[in-house]
Amino acid sequence: MTKTARRQLWREGPEVGAIGLGCMGMSWAYTPSERDDDRSVALIGEALDAGVTLIDTADVYGPFHNETLVGRALRGRRDEVTLATKVGLLTQGPGQPITRDGRPEHIRAACDASLQRLGTDVIDLYQLHRVDEQVPLPETWGAMAELVHEGKVRAIGLSEVNVSQLEQAHAIHPVATVQSELSLWTRDPVAEVLPWCQAHGTGFIPYSPLGRGFLTGTMPAVRDDDFRAGLPRFTDEAQAANQGIVERVREVATRIGATPAQVALAWCLAQGEHVVPIPGTRRSERLAENIAAARISLDDESLATLDTLPAPVGGRY
Numbered sequence: 001m002t003k004t005a006r007r008q009l010w011r012e013g014p015e016v017g018a019i020g021l022g023c024m025g026m027s028w029a030y031t032p033s034e035r036d037d038d039r040s041v042a043l044i045g046e047a048l049d050a051g052v053t054l055i056d057t058a059d060v061y062g063p064f065h066n067e068t069l070v071g072r073a074l075r076g077r078r079d080e081v082t083l084a085t086k087v088g089l090l091t092q093g094p095g096q097p098i099t100r101d102g103r104p105e106h107i108r109a110a111c112d113a114s115l116q117r118l119g120t121d122v123i124d125l126y127q128l129h130r131v132d133e134q135v136p137l138p139e140t141w142g143a144m145a146e147l148v149h150e151g152k153v154r155a156i157g158l159s160e161v162n163v164s165q166l167e168q169a170h171a172i173h174p175v176a177t178v179q180s181e182l183s184l185w186t187r188d189p190v191a192e193v194l195p196w197c198q199a200h201g202t203g204f205i206p207y208s209p210l211g212r213g214f215l216t217g218t219m220p221a222v223r224d225d226d227f228r229a230g231l232p233r234f235t236d237e238a239q240a241a242n243q244g245i246v247e248r249v250r251e252v253a254t255r256i257g258a259t260p261a262q263v264a265l266a267w268c269l270a271q272g273e274h275v276v277p278i279p280g281t282r283r284s285e286r287l288a289e290n291i292a293a294a295r296i297s298l299d300d301e302s303l304a305t306l307d308t309l310p311a312p313v314g315g316r317y
Contacts (some may be wrong), residue, residue, distance in 0.1 A: 011201025
């Protein structure tokens with residue numbers, strides 16, 4: 001398997017593989033009935049062997065199972081990775097409501113629990129999964145900053161935030177990274193958040209860079225136990241309407257000798273050297289395909305085609 005290229009995740013931060021690995025789908029959301037922990041542990045090992053060093057999880061995935069799985073996979077290899085997890089969302093399990101909790105006491109207790117599940121003394125990147133509108137952001141962010149000062153966390157980041165929230169947090173403690181959805185059919189951060197990150201030395205971590213699998217052009221029919229079944233973009237009507245986006249991505253892929261998934265990832269990487277996408281997968285062949293995307297350079301014609309794709313039918317959630 002070809003090794004991935006390298007990027008610096010944030011200013012003065014660690015150098016990581018240009019393609020990271022999002023581990024959510026190994027435990028949560030995408031057909032959980034097909035979960036195979038042994039296979040997932042093996043795949044994380046394959047990723048490390050190929051130079052993937054940004055491994056992303058969260059306490060809510062499972063809940064809790066995914067952190068335990070990642071901790072198991074990294075046993076004996078912890079020093080090879082930049083380990084990222086998230087805090088601030090709560091649920092009783094799949095299909096149950098998800099709530100937000102940004103209270104400082106929750107942040108502190110959740111960090112200790114994550115450290116234990118991950119089997120590590122320090123989390124490299126601790127991210128606020130969502131801002132809790134019931135708790136002032138400075139209180140939440142201040143508690144996360146305290147974890148850095150205590151040595152439990154090396155850096156802290158935010159997810160799904162706007163520039164105003166970034167400015168508010170950054171005035172208290174540096175925002176190392178922003179993790180938000182970014183793909184060929186979700187471009188919300190491009191206008192303001194991505195430029196802010198570049199100007200402030202903040203890394204940007206796109207989740208769902210493959211459009212939750214849709215942009216690969218190989219996604220099977222969505223099953224009832226898959227959370228995508230409840231998303232507006234994945235109704236039968238929306239998928240049919242959005243197929244034109246995939247076809248235009250496929251045309252670019254055919255012209256440059258790549259796959260649609262690789263084109264989608266290469267487009268994310270082209271948004272700036274501070275961008276490190278974290279596609280998820282449970283299959284070795286998809287892992288190799290994703291990693292190879294870091295070696296693809298999109299020409300002006302390809303970028304122009306991709307930048308003029310139509311907006312998708314259906315909202316994100």
